[in-house]
Amino acid sequence: MSDLKSRFEQAVQRSKQLPEKPDNATLLRIYALYKQATAGDVEGKRPGFSDLVGRAKYDAWAGVKGHSAEAAMQDYIELIESLE
Numbered sequence: 001m002s003d004l005k006s007r008f009e010q011a012v013q014r015s016k017q018l019p020e021k022p023d024n025a026t027l028l029r030i031y032a033l034y035k036q037a038t039a040g041d042v043e044g045k046r047p048g049f050s051d052l053v054g055r056a057k058y059d060a061w062a063g064v065k066g067h068s069a070e071a072a073m074q075d076y077i078e079l080i081e082s083l084e
Contacts, residue, residue, distance in 0.1 A: 011080040018083050028046060028060035029081060036064045037072035043078040 015030060022030065035042070042061040047054035064072060 004070060004073055007077055014084065015080050018080075022065055022083055024056075025037045026079075026083070028056060032060035032064045033072045033076040033079065035061045036067050037069050040069065041065045045069070056068055 012034065021027075042058060042065060046058050046062075048080070049055070064075075
């Protein structure tokens with residue numbers, strides 16, 4: 001687990017230095033996997049219609065609900081590697 005966690009932390013740092021900014025769908029996937037890996041399943045109410053960004057983030061995170069932290073970390077690492 002510690003090897004996976006260190007690879008995940010390195011991927012998080014590398015995500016801030018990608019050669020070009022990913023599209024919005026990819027950014028939401030990155031966000032969702034990061035939150036699932038670090039905080040677990042999404043909780044709370046879905047934001048209202050007036051909060052479009054919050055709603056999109058909530059929906060993306062809810063889309064990976066049930067994934068283990070380890071699976072989310074691995075998916076995050078693979079996604080960042082594919083963008084480099």
